Amino acid sequence: MSRRLWAAPVVLCAALSLSACGDTSRFEVASAAVKPPTPAKPPKPAIVQTPAAEKEHERILASYGGSYDDPRLEGLISKTVERLVAVSERPDLAYKVTILNSGAVNAFALPTGQLYVTRGLVALASDTSELASVLSHEMAHVLAKHASIREEQAKQAAVVTRVVSDMGTNDPDLTALALAKSKLTMASFSRAQEFEADGIGVGISARAHFDPFGASRFLSAMERNAALKASRTPLDSRAQDFLSSHPATPERVQNAQANARQYASPAGGSGERDRETYLAAIDGIVYGEDPSEGFVRGRRFLHPKLGFTFQAPDAFSLDNTAQAVIGVREGGNQAMRFDVVRVPSEQTLSDYLNSGWMENVDKATTEDVTINGFPAATALARGDQWQFRVYALRFGSDVYRFIFAAKQKTNESERNARETVNSFRRLTLAEIQAARPLRLKVINVQPGDTVESLSHRMSGVDRPMERFRVMNGLEANAQVKPRDRVKIVVD
Numbered sequence: 001m002s003r004r005l006w007a008a009p010v011v012l013c014a015a016l017s018l019s020a021c022g023d024t025s026r027f028e029v030a031s032a033a034v035k036p037p038t039p040a041k042p043p044k045p046a047i048v049q050t051p052a053a054e055k056e057h058e059r060i061l062a063s064y065g066g067s068y069d070d071p072r073l074e075g076l077i078s079k080t081v082e083r084l085v086a087v088s089e090r091p092d093l094a095y096k097v098t099i100l101n102s103g104a105v106n107a108f109a110l111p112t113g114q115l116y117v118t119r120g121l122v123a124l125a126s127d128t129s130e131l132a133s134v135l136s137h138e139m140a141h142v143l144a145k146h147a148s149i150r151e152e153q154a155k156q157a158a159v160v161t162r163v164v165s166d167m168g169t170n171d172p173d174l175t176a177l178a179l180a181k182s183k184l185t186m187a188s189f190s191r192a193q194e195f196e197a198d199g200i201g202v203g204i205s206a207r208a209h210f211d212p213f214g215a216s217r218f219l220s221a222m223e224r225n226a227a228l229k230a231s232r233t234p235l236d237s238r239a240q241d242f243l244s245s246h247p248a249t250p251e252r253v254q255n256a257q258a259n260a261r262q263y264a265s266p267a268g269g270s271g272e273r274d275r276e277t278y279l280a281a282i283d284g285i286v287y288g289e290d291p292s293e294g295f296v297r298g299r300r301f302l303h304p305k306l307g308f309t310f311q312a313p314d315a316f317s318l319d320n321t322a323q324a325v326i327g328v329r330e331g332g333n334q335a336m337r338f339d340v341v342r343v344p345s346e347q348t349l350s351d352y353l354n355s356g357w358m359e360n361v362d363k364a365t366t367e368d369v370t371i372n373g374f375p376a377a378t379a380l381a382r383g384d385q386w387q388f389r390v391y392a393l394r395f396g397s398d399v400y401r402f403i404f405a406a407k408q409k410t411n412e413s414e415r416n417a418r419e420t421v422n423s424f425r426r427l428t429l430a431e432i433q434a435a436r437p438l439r440l441k442v443i444n445v446q447p448g449d450t451v452e453s454l455s456h457r458m459s460g461v462d463r464p465m466e467r468f469r470v471m472n473g474l475e476a477n478a479q480v481k482p483r484d485r486v487k488i489v490v491d
Contacts (some may be wrong), residue, residue: 018411046094047095047096047111047113049114053110053112053149057098060098064101064322065100065290068286069099070099072281073099074099076128076277076278077135077302077465078097081097083132083210084135084136084204087208088136088139088204089143089200090143093142096113096115096181097115097116098114098115098116099117099118100116100118101286101290103118103123103288104117104120104121105222105226106120107121107137108138108141109142109143110197111145120288122282123282123287123440124470125218126275126278127275127278127279128274128277128278129213129271130214130215131278132205132214133205133210133218136202136208139201140201141443143200144200178314194252195252198256199259200216202215202259203263206263210274211272212264212270214265215259216256216257220253221473222469224470225470226249228466272344275485276485279442280442282487283441283442284437284440284441287437287438287440288438288461288489289320296318296319296439297460298462299342302427302435303427304432304469309424309427309431310420310423311420311423312336312420313420316336316416324338325338326341333407334406334407335404336404336417337401338401338402339401341400341401343392348368348377349375349399350367350377352392353378353392358370358381359383361379361381361390362380365379365380367379370392371422371424372422376392376393376394378392380409385407386406387406387409389404389406389414389417391417398481400424402417402424404416404417404420416487438460438491439491441487441489442485445481445482445483445486447482451468451469451478455467457490458490461489464489471487471489472486
């Protein structure tokens with residue numbers, strides 16, 4: 001089904017082809033003779049799409065909401081990549097960029113030269129040099145064959161896992177040690193890859209006459225954006241797991257600054273930022289989630305295409321991912337998940353809850369209920385550290401699951417679960433027609449405007465003042481000046 005909640009949308013990829021055209025031949029007349037035409041440059045090779053890469057491409061589209069089509073933005077990216085490729089170590093390589101229709105901030109590359117940037121990353125960047133730093137970083141992964149090496153590392157890890165399994169050992173410490181060693185090898189190698197790609201990418205950007213400090217500025221923006229998102233939950237997205245495949249952002253910022261200094265001229269000139277062109281290209285792009293795939297407004301989730309809505313309890317923050325809507329309560333002692341599952345029409349919802357898809361369901365607590373006219377069932381389940389209240393609700397031909405988790409089952413956690421499920425209802429026609437995406441708008445700062453006043457013009461975002469600063473690259477105490485060009489979010 002082409003629905004985001006199924007996590008498998010069928011979206012045609014309107015990926016941007018970056019093959020360059022040959023030069024037009026010229027004729028010159030000297031004396032009475034006509035020189036033969038200059039041979040046209042051969043076109044750059046197209047990407048050779050392997051079956052494995054094609055499968056991965058479709059998986060990426062499914063995970064990130066398909067492709068985002070915007071001719072102005074595609075044109076800017078095309079020109080930027082052409083500049084970067086021309087000065088790279090392999091100007092003969094072909095690249096193809098897909099803009100992903102996702103508000104997440106991400107970019108990655110396949111070994112074939114297929115590059116991906118999300119709409120959210122484009123919205124966060126402040127100028128072309130910052131975008132160029134991302135594109136050149138991903139090109140560097142291709143040039144250094146990092147993606148290919150990662151695949152080989154994954155195969156080796158799989159071999160280790162299989163060998164340990166074949167040993168049939170009952171010693172959990174031995175098994176854990178073998179698997180940990182393989183993971184550590186991959187993680188440390190990946191950290192080295194990221195630093196190497198940063199160095200190569202800064203060099204490519206500098207040779208293309210972009211500001212080489214664009215990389216450090218954008219890495220800082222990513223760190224601040226992640227911190228802003230993490231502040232809604234008890235989890236700090238900057239804290240690196242021991243087996244993390246990416247180095248901590250502060251390390252990368254320092255590394256990128258050191259790399260950029262090698263290319264900065266003594267006179268202080270450090271390449272183009274090209275901010276005006278960039279802001280013109282992103283003016284009006286969709287910001288955050290695409291309403292056609294469901295979206296969050298405060299504590300409410302709405303899905304105009306499927307025609308329903310529900311509201312999370314007080315103190316909960318919602319995040320719409322490709323697989324599910326995730327909610328976390330302040331403090332982290334309660335959480336929720338909302339998704340859709342396939343349940344045969346002949347199977348009762350009570351039978352589904354007890355069918356084994358979730359462990360430790362207390363069958364004695366299972367009961368059939370009705371929620372706003374929709375048939376539903378609910379049950380309790382218990383884990384080592386969490387208590388679960390689960391609901392399955394039939395809406396048309398679909399069955400939706402609400403899974404509420406609490407460190408301890410309390411009257412409050414039960415009330416939160418009931419109130420959330422009871423808020424599930426059909427959207428009215430007016431609500432469906434009114435559902436439209438948030439967009440970036442580029443405006444001129446007027447005399448008297450301040451960061452505070454401009455942030456009050458932002459719509460549909462949490463912590464608007466902090467977000468305004470992050471998305472415009474403004475430090476904590478920086479102020480705006482008349483005639484500055486800034487980004488705001490509007491509906």
